[in-house]
Amino acid sequence: MSTRIAFLKGHGTENDFVIVPDPENVLDLPPAAVAALCDRRAGLGGDGLLHVVRSAAHPEARGMAADAEWFMDYRNGDGSVAEMCGNGVRVFARYLQHAGHATEGDLAIATRGGVKTVHLAKNGDVTVGMGRARLPEGDVEVSVGEHTWPARNVNMGNPHAVAFVADLAHAGDLYAPPPHRPAGAYPDGVNVEFVVDRGPRHVAMRVHERGSGETRSCGTGACAVAVAAARRDGVDPAVTGTPVTYTVDVPGGTLVITERPDGEIDMTGPAVIVAEGAFDSAWLEGVLG
């Protein structure tokens, strides 16, 4: 028997998501189902999917249920699982507010990267405490076409390679194959950011996301870029004792990233719900065969 399954669409700086509320975790969402839902031509379309589940109802989140009622079960557009999604968690918070599960102010959300504190501001901005960046040794190179750049490893719970480039156009076009990287450097894949300077503590980036291709924004990527830019600029809040803020322009808007002396990083930007509807379970079963 076919049933109607509710969904919403939302985005944060045009990093867009299919949102599937499933409080008791009863839906079966294998990778092929997520990829079908995120398909921009044959499905609903999204860079990724936010499966909204009560922490107590999800085996990966039960241990966080005392601290956060809701778990962001994030999936990339190809159906793969990622540790964290910075824009996703901001849109997830906006969904909880939209659905009446949260109000303006602070709320805790469980993610595979741990419990994140999100602040829903009056002006529509959403800030998330992203935790600390790790800067593993062993920098790599990324290449697109005839261009090759050194890149900095930054881990925001998920892996990023940040390359400072002369021209964002050198990152190729939307349909180009993903940037090349040396075999073995990232056994689980990597998100690659291309960055140019725009002014003092102001950069612009493009990103090729693991599991989604080029997207118009990446929150964890913007944090990785801000930290890589600060270190390149000789700025480390742990040393100066003063927070540092970078403005990061992405193709879909602007994110503001602040790193504090204790290493904790806050990211602020808009998060919007644009539509809600329902799809037929028979359609999805038909696609999955």
Ligand SMILES: N[C@@H](CCC[C@H](N)C(=O)O)C(=O)O
């Ligand atoms: N768009 C996200 C990052 C999503 C996960 C990423 N593609 C990965 O596989 O690590 C963000 O806003 O952080």
